[in-house]
Amino acid sequence: MTASEEPASFRLAYVPGVMPDKWVRIWHERLPGVPLSLAQVPAADASGVLLAGDADAGLVRLPVDRTVLSAIPLYTETTVVVVPKDHLVTAADEVSVADLADEIVLHPLDDVLGWERLPGRPAFERPATTADAVELVAAGIGVLVVPLSLARLHHRKDLTHRPLTDAPTSSVALSWPEGATTDLVEDFIGIVRGRTVNSTRGRRQAPEQAESQRTGTGGAGRKPAAGKQAGGKAAGKPAGAKSAGGRSAAGKPAGKTPRRGSGSTPKSGGRRGGPRRRS
Secondary structure, eight states, rough: OOOOGGGOEEEEEEOTTTTOOOHHHHHHHOOOOEEEEEEEEEEEGGHHHTTTTSSSSEEESSSTTTTTTTEEEEOOOOOOEEEETGGGGSSSOOGGGGGGGBEEEEEOTTOOOOOOSOOOOOOOOOOSSSSHHHHHHHHSOEEEEHHHHHHHHTTTTTTTEEEESSHHHHOEEEEEEEEOHHHHHHHHHHTTTTTTTTOTTSSSOOHHHHHHHHOOSSSOOOOOTTTTTTSSSTOOOOTOBBBBBBBBBBBOOOOOOOOOOSSSSTTSOOOOOOOOOOO
């Protein structure tokens, strides 16, 4: 097999916390002949991976540089505070930034929330990663504020979380290099936007639909239009049947035929048949 005969492939990067499984499953159902490869990359490196051509598209965290990358926002995550299970904040269903004023709030170097001003008290050192910060929370050194997906990704039995109502949020988007909207990128856009396989906005169509449109199928196999017969007369309506105006289809007045022996006398002739006998 030569290089030109090798099947095309699609490379998808995604950041921690994003779960692309559903979209990947749909991809394999719709495009079984096109391999899809996944690569998890740090959130801070996602844009560089796309611009370097190491992935065709990526599930990234906003913001991205819109002058060089296209992006379709997908959803915005709830922000939560991760604490030990016996922490005081677990008494409430949700907390505010003000409730963390006396807490040491860990701020890992891979933070994705982009705080203008971090709540609470700062730690002496910033953890290198969110995973490291979770370990410090478990050790009772502080609390951690992250998107919900990262709290679930680093779940521990001795930790829990509560929504933080007035904290910054993180949004996830599908992104790809500006000007590099390939057919496969269009296919993946259709999947994440929930388009069906036969959607007119999608690039690909079901094989039978595409073949039908290409060959113009519908002549021999197409049923006659409703209410029409092959000969052009109304289906189920015999010649001479009444029309809505009380006239026959041939244009003659629609009158009743006298019953034989009924005593009715046609206008144009004498009595039809012999007289009726009295009983």
